[in-house]
Amino acid sequence: MRVYHLYSGGKDSSLAAWILTRMGYEVKLVTATFGTFDNWKYARETARKLGFEHEVMKLPREILERATEMAVEDGRPGRAIQFIHEKALEALASRPEVERVSDGTRRDDRVPYLDLPKARSLEDRFNVAYIRPLLGLGYRTINELVESLFEVEIRESEELEKSDYEVELRQLLRERGIDPLSIFPKRHYQSRVMGWRERAR
Amino acid sequence: MRVYHLYSGGKDSSLAAWILTRMGYEVKLVTATFGTFDNWKYARETARKLGFEHEVMKLPREILERATEMAVEDGRPGRAIQFIHEKALEALASRPEVERVSDGTRRDDRVPYLDLPKARSLEDRFNVAYIRPLLGLGYRTINELVESLFEVEIRESEELEKSDYEVELRQLLRERGIDPLSIFPKRHYQSRVMGWRERAR
Numbered sequence: 495m496r497v498y499h500l501y502s503g504g505k506d507s508s509l510a511a512w513i514l515t516r517m518g519y520e521v522k523l524v525t526a527t528f529g530t531f532d533n534w535k536y537a538r539e540t541a542r543k544l545g546f547e548h549e550v551m552k553l554p555r556e557i558l559e560r561a562t563e564m565a566v567e568d569g570r571p572g573r574a575i576q577f578i579h580e581k582a583l584e585a586l587a588s589r590p591e592v593e594r595v596s597d598g599t600r601r602d603d604r605v606p607y608l609d610l611p612k613a614r615s616l617e618d619r620f621n622v623a624y625i626r627p628l629l630g631l632g633y634r635t636i637n638e639l640v641e642s643l644f645e646v647e648i649r650e651s652e653e654l655e656k657s658d659y660e661v662e663l664r665q666l667l668r669e670r671g672i673d674p675l676s677i678f679p680k681r682h683y684q685s686r687v688m689g690w691r692e693r694a695r
Numbered sequence: 696m697r698v699y700h701l702y703s704g705g706k707d708s709s710l711a712a713w714i715l716t717r718m719g720y721e722v723k724l725v726t727a728t729f730g731t732f733d734n735w736k737y738a739r740e741t742a743r744k745l746g747f748e749h750e751v752m753k754l755p756r757e758i759l760e761r762a763t764e765m766a767v768e769d770g771r772p773g774r775a776i777q778f779i780h781e782k783a784l785e786a787l788a789s790r791p792e793v794e795r796v797s798d799g800t801r802r803d804d805r806v807p808y809l810d811l812p813k814a815r816s817l818e819d820r821f822n823v824a825y826i827r828p829l830l831g832l833g834y835r836t837i838n839e840l841v842e843s844l845f846e847v848e849i850r851e852s853e854e855l856e857k858s859d860y861e862v863e864l865r866q867l868l869r870e871r872g873i874d875p876l877s878i879f880p881k882r883h884y885q886s887r888v889m890g891w892r893e894r895a896r
Binding site: 599614 | 719800803814818825840
């Protein structure tokens with residue numbers, strides 16, 4: 495039972511990957527990129543440290559351009575992030591070998607999030623199962639599991655050594671002469687999963 | 696990390712209990728009853744076969760009476776089942792030793808289901824974490840996991856050898872001279888978890 499799991503290298507998608515493994519799935523991690531920046535390498539590094547198979551999936555640059563326009567129009571990133579995530583799920587689900595797709599989206603996040611009709615539509619259009627191991631978990635449960643499982647490094651930083659969609663969106667905004675801070679909230683801290691805490695788990 | 700898991704003995708709550716165990720939780724199964732019927736014994740039997748600790752939690756009969764009124768008023772059982780489930784979660788969460796509660800509610804069910812404000816309210820009012828391992832899983836994923844894990848017996852039957860809220864609701868309706876079939880859809884098949892399929896898992 496192989497599942498293709500959208501992976502940023504962050505705490506949520508790492509925790510979701512672990513739960514899938516514990517449920518008996520053979521987990522293949524997939525990081526989406528538009529090829530404008532090599533920040534996918536952080537996800538690869540974490541994936542290797544955790545011992546997962548990892549793959550980089552290149553998405554058409556038009557998706558990033560469309561998302562950038564949405565972010566500029568809205569003055570905030572929510573719709574753009576949602577758009578990219580849906581396109582990444584669709585790209586993964588449309589591959590003929592893929593029967594199951596998953597991600598680390600959680601109960602308390604507003605974006606990215608597929609509501610019930612969207613989740614079912616993804617499953618029906620591409621004949622896949624869509625699995626979200628964190629959807630029924632609150633922040634308290636996620637925190638206690640992350641703390642028990644992973645070595646996490648928290649740093650004060652503006653530059654994000656992360657493989658999430660935000661990094662390439664910020665890049666393209668800069669290229670177009672738009673300050674990303676006018677759209678994204680300023681972040682003082684970032685966290686990175688550095689490896690397992692207990693080898694035993 | 697002990698979690699108190701509302702348990703009917705059915706496929707969903709059994710699968711959720713298994714996932715919780717795989718996530719590292721010490722799982723205690725709890726079956727709610729109003730004391731009007733001993734159908735909790737089916738959940739106990741399945742719990743024992745699966746090797747879980749099991750407890751029967753008695754709820755005040757007024758809750759069942761109130762739920763029965765709702766079912767009669769509505770001519771369908773949805774609001775009554777939802778009401779009982781919320782009261783069962785609250786009764787469990789209010790116990791001083793309980794830090795985590797869980798259940799087998801799933802993505803594709805309309806009831807019982809706590810939306811985000813209700814889930815957060817349960818957590819905040821009782822200072823617990825509320826964990827729903829099946830919330831991010833569709834029917835296809837649930838079916839493939841149940842099939843790989845459990846021996847399930849499917850029988851043609853009207854009398855439900857189950858420990859869910861429906862059985863006691865039906866009983867009280869009959870006592871009040873109301874035909875349960877005027878409120879509950881007629882069921883031709885019922886399934887019961889009889890034990891593990893593979894001892895190894």
